[in-house]
Amino acid sequence: MLNTILSGDFPRSRLLTIVLIVIFISLAFAPFLFPGTRSLSVAAKICYFVVLVASYDLMLGYTGIVSLSHTMFFGIGAYGVAIALNNMGASWGAVLLGTIVGLLLAVVVALVIGLFSLRVKALFFAMVTLAVASAFAVLASQMSWLTGGEDGLSYSVPKILTPAYKLMDDKLFGVRMNGRIVAYYLVFSVSFVLFLVMLRIVNSPFGRVLQSIRENDFRSEALGFQAVIYRSLASCLGALMAALAGVLAALWLRYTGPDTTLSFDIMVDILLMVVIGGMGSLYGSVLGATIFILAQNYLQNLMGAVSDATAALPLVPELFHPDRWLLWLGVMFVLSVYFFPTGIVGRLRSSS
Amino acid sequence: MATSEATSSAVRTAPLLDRLKGQAPALVVILIALLPIALMDLSTWLVLTLAGLAMGMMIFIMASGLTLVFGLMDVLNFGHGAFISFGAFLATAVMLPLTPWMEADSVWLNLAALLPAIAVAMAMAGALGYVFERVLIMPVYGNHLKQILITMGGLIIAEQLIVVLWGPDEIPLIRPLTFQGSFTLGDVTFEKYRLIAVIIGLLVFAVLSLILSRTKIGLLIRAGVENGEMVEALGYRIRRLFIGVFIAGSALAGLGGVMWALYEEVVTANMGMQVMVLVFIVIIIGGLGSVTGCFVGAVLVGLVANYAGFLAPKVALVSNIALMVIVLMWRPQGLFPVAKR
Known part of the structure; x- marks a missing residue:
């Protein structure tokens, strides 16, 4: 049973298993374990970022292609739903239409970029995707009649997902059961299913081909697997999943703008999450996303304390300024690429 | 009789076409520069061309080191943008205390503030490059x-x-007083700073080309780009050569950063990353590893960005992507492909 659900890909480390179970339980019961709007938002963000990061790992860790346009697909999904909801009003039809259009667009764009530039070296693909993604971000902020420009779009979602909707009159375990809980469980369950689907994909024969291309594309071609086709398929799948993550983000945030979906900062975040968590293992993206988003939201408090404690010293308080958390994650990123390229997951697995 | 004439003319035209083929990228640039005349009046075209050239030159200065490093060592440095930002910030750190000199109505005082700033920026960007590489x-x-x-x-x-x-x-950031404002030639007003940027860019290109084509170091670099193993087999330490090129490239990125900062009149921490998008497009268009290609690519990108910015403002940045796509469909290895790759 469990074997089928996890597609035979177990964590293979006792500590990792425990951590994953803790994360799963925390997310599954987040509204009751960590009541409050902010912690619920953090939990929802972790959910859709797990999908986003896992879909990136599908490309980077499993297939060995470096794309810098993953936020673009995230944004396409988010904007698809946002534009549909904004123009058609808050209905499930709009959500469905926006999702379908967004997914189609994402796959087509990924396919075009892939067929166009995946036949050559990894470096080349990275540069092309960077250029395309930045152009897309400019385009999105220019077409303000459609996308709301720099301000983005605020829209209302179907009523069942809003705080105004009452699931039941009484409180359950001291938590008010309103539409936000419904929205959270929508995000959580869809993310969970998508994660399992990706686990299925990477552990299928198709996934094995992707890994063989990562290890040695020349030999895989000799075995009859055309690298460019498989790479394009992987990047389309990655784009599709990223767009779905975007849909979830758009539904949860009820706002879509360039800063939350398209900016290069998010691309950097995704890279950090994948590498710190562990490339080439989807569980790594769970760890990476969880650690990173917790750090993003709570490490700042800790750093603020350090910064205050060292206020007398020169430069040190600046280095530990709450806004400098990215600096330390950057250092951690470089160190992990050098010393444990398989990330936390690889480390845990090898030590067991 | 008639047939022989036809053949002889065919013989005569064939070499001409062949000769033109080698020059095709240069011809395309000229064509792209001249075409927009039809769509705008002459003075606008002159102003835009100067702006495009200035932008192209600055990008070229920033990109040249990156493309050489790639050609020589197969290393593409996505952190190149850091040198650009660092150069700009260091220069700002030197220039801001010297603001009175920058605002003085004297070329020499202006230069006395600007030249040390550039020197510091280039030296420190080079040093940072060394650390980065090691x-x-x-x-x-x-x-x-x-x-x-x-x-x-x-x-x-x-x-x-x-x-x-x-x-x-x-x-x-303010430009030195001497470089502010514009001058008029006929009925066309040119911005001074743009002209200076073009001159500096041409100088850098000339010096780089001379070093590459006339000196022993340049010979080794070119040989290293073509076939690094052979150069090593002949007894030269290509690693040392590479570090030298890396430092020089980082210093040039620092210079480019200073010029870009003065052009935009503002410095931000992520300016390097923003410019890097253009830099990547330029070296892809030019052909990875080729300095000439980088130069031509930069001019193309600068010109197209400015013409497009005038003719259709909304598609200015997308125009560069379109340019890249078109060039790559025409020549998948870039305009000036380097033999090895």
Whole structure:
């Protein structure tokens, strides 16, 4: 049973298993374990970022292609739903239409970029995707009649997902059961299913081909697997999943703008999450996303304390300024690429 | 009789076409520069062309080191943008205390503020390049995936360090008084700074070309780009050569950063990353590893961006992507492909 659900890909480390179970339980019961709007938002963000990061790992860790346009697909999904909801009003039809259009667009764009530039070296693909993604971000902020420009779009979602909707009159375990809980469980369950689907994909024969291309594309071609086709398929799948993550983000945030979906900062975040968590293992993206988003939201408090404690010293308080958390994650990123390229997951697995 | 004439004319035209084929990229640039005349009046065209050339030259200065490093060592440094930002911030740090000199109505005082700023920016960007190469890139030679990740990590750290050192806010910067304003030629007004940028860019290109084509070092670099193993087999240490090129390239990126900052009249921590998008497009168009290609690509990008910005403002940045796509469909290896790749 469990074997089928996890597609035979177990964590293979006792500590990792425990951590994953803790994360799963925390997310599954987040509204009751960590009541409050902010912690619920953090939990929802972790959910859709797990999908986003896992879909990136599908490309980077499993297939060995470096794309810098993953936020673009995230944004396409988010904007698809946002534009549909904004123009058609808050209905499930709009959500469905926006999702379908967004997914189609994402796959087509990924396919075009892939067929166009995946036949050559990894470096080349990275540069092309960077250029395309930045152009897309400019385009999105220019077409303000459609996308709301720099301000983005605020829209209302179907009523069942809003705080105004009452699931039941009484409180359950001291938590008010309103539409936000419904929205959270929508995000959580869809993310969970998508994660399992990706686990299925990477552990299928198709996934094995992707890994063989990562290890040695020349030999895989000799075995009859055309690298460019498989790479394009992987990047389309990655784009599709990223767009779905975007849909979830758009539904949860009820706002879509360039800063939350398209900016290069998010691309950097995704890279950090994948590498710190562990490339080439989807569980790594769970760890990476969880650690990173917790750090993003709570490490700042800790750093603020350090910064205050060292206020007398020169430069040190600046280095530990709450806004400098990215600096330390950057250092951690470089160190992990050098010393444990398989990330936390690889480390845990090898030590067991 | 008639047939023989036809054949002879065919013989005569064939070499001409062949000769033209070699020059095709240059011809395309000229064509692209001349076409927009039809769509705008002459003075606008002159102004836009100068602006495009100035932009192209600055990008060329920033990109030249990157493309050479790639050609020589197969290393693509995504952190190159850090040198650009660092150069700009260091120069600002030198120039801001010297504001009275910058505002003085004297060329010499202006230069007395500007030249040390450029020197410091280039020297420190070069030094940073050395550290970057030794610490970050050297352990990951030959592994593209890790190179991209490591250099991206380096970029994040460098950008954050800039914020630590100079604060998160953007710093406004004024050009030296001599370089402010514009001059009039006929009935066309040209911005002075743009002209200066073009002159500096041409100088850098000339010096680079001379070094590459006339000196022993240049010979070794070109040979290294073509076939590094052979150069090593002949007894030259290509690693040392590479570090030299890397430092020089970083210093040039620093210079480019100063010029870009003065052009935009503002410095921000992520300016390097913003420019890097253009830099990447330029070296892809030019052909990875080729300095001439980089120059032609930069001019193309600068011109197209400015013409497009005037004719259809909304598609200005997208125009560069379109340019890249078209060039790559025509020549998948870029305008001036380097033999090895």
